[in-house]
Amino acid sequence: GxxxxxxxxxxxxxxxxxxxxxxxxxxxxxxxxxxxxxxxxxxxxxxxxxxxxxxxxxxxxxxxxxSRAPVQRLADRMAGYLVYFALGSAVLTYLITQNITSTISVIIVAGACGIAAGTPLAILGGIGRSARLGAIIKGGVHLETLGKVDTVVLDKTGTLTFGRPEVQAVVAAADVSAEDLLDAAAAAELRSEHPLGKAIIAHAKAQGRSVAEPEHFAYTPGRGIAAKVADSMILVGNQAWMRDNGVAITAPLNLGVDAASEVYVARGGVLLGAIAVADTVRPEAKRAIESLTALGIRTILLTGDALPVAQAVGRSLGIKEIEAGLLPEDKLARIQALIQQKRTVAMVGDGVNDA
Incomplete structure (x- = not known):
């Protein structure tokens, strides 16, 4: 809409x-x-x-x-043929022995129940075991195909990363402490509903800082916040917000974080510093990618996020093939193209969009 x-x-x-x-x-x-x-x-x-x-x-x-697994379809066909074989064997046994017990025994032994029920039970057992280990397999066809996979396509948000913004770096200007910078930013953001503001407040509290209550608060969409704290006017926002309010950024601040959102903080018209906020890569992700590479499996990152963010995550994990700005149907098209190239593809994701 x-x-x-x-x-x-x-x-x-x-x-x-x-x-x-x-x-x-x-x-x-x-x-x-x-x-x-x-x-x-x-x-x-x-x-x-x-x-x-x-x-x-x-x-x-x-x-x-x-969809049904190929082995399941094969088992169903075999079970159908086995029914005719069992009935034919039973008739032949009765004609030869005239013994109803022997005839029933043949039907039981040659029955198709084992094949018809055994395959789904084995597949369900495998899927259940995977679920207990934290991997949800959507059907038997995927379980069977998993052993043939030579290409793994990965989502980024919530899969390789935690999927929530967190403070990555706090860089204070000259003659300003990081604690003073963080206190000012958290106080100004206290009444904000902005996700970056919530991340800053959470970080300040995690550092054991007490967050002061702002006396005045005003939010300008696309720019930032102006808040009055302890008789001082604090500005929190992007570089454009600083320029609009006459705050000079004389020297670049090296935040040292790729593709992070930069939140600048000023008090009384003087720049205090900047805070880098970004999604955090899961610590186990790099080990998983290294394991796949060691097995000779090709890894590809497909994400709806911006290209600089995707490249930063991909580089840190050793993923060379990266595509960004994709909708779910775009990801599906990329995977279908890989399948047409005779690749056996596994898609790893966390949300309904990846399903």
Whole structure:
């Protein structure tokens, strides 16, 4: 749909994989299945039900669940033939022995129950074992194919990363302590619903800092916050917000974090420093990628997030093939193209968009 009025931040990670909430203003497009994070929005629905991106994802999942493993289809065919064999053997046994007990024994021994029931039970057992280990396999066909996989396609948000913004670096300007910078930023953000602000407050509390209550608070969409704390005016926002308020950034601050959101902080018109906020890579992700590479399996990163963010994550994990800015249907098209190249592909993700 489209935003008719209002301003807010929306979590689109279920649909696009974008790790950071996206700001929505009047005229902006909104995906069905998005989660509103802060303010109020009036949205005109342009598509409903199966016509939405979310609906297409659900439809794809339902199609996948209806598929049967090749070994299951083979077992069903064999069971059908075995029924005729068992009945024929039983008739022949009765004609020769005239013994009803022997005839029933032949039917029991030659029956198709073992084949018909054994294959689904084995598949269910494998899927159940995988689930206990934290891997959800969507059907028998995928379990059977897993042993032949030569290409693994990975989502980023929530799979290789935790999927939530966290403070990565606090860099203070000259003659300013990191504690003073963090205290000022947290106090200004205390009444904010912005996801970056929440990350800063959480970091300050985790560091054991007490967060002061602002006396005045004002938020400018797309720019930042102006808050009065202990008779001092504190500004928190992007570089444009600093320039708009006459705060000079005379020397670049080396935050040392690739593709992070840079939050600048000033007090009384003087720059205090900057805070880098970004999604955090899971510590076990690098080990997993190294294991796949050692097995000779090709790894590809497909994400809806921005290219600089995807490249930063990919480089840190040793993934060479990276595509960003993709919707779920784009990811599906890429995977189908790999399959047409005779690759056996496994998709690793965490959300309904990846399903």
């Amino acid at each position: 489209a935003v008719l009025s209002g301003n807010s931040f929306v979590d689109e990670s279920r649909i696009t994989g974008e790790s950071m909430p996206v700001e929505k203003i009047e005229g902006a497009a909104v995906f069905a299945g998005s989660i509103n994070q802060s303010g109020a929005l009036e949205v005109s629905a342009e598509r409903i039900g199966r016509d939405t991106s979310y609906g297409k994802i659900i439809e794809a999942v339902e199609r996948a669940e209806r």
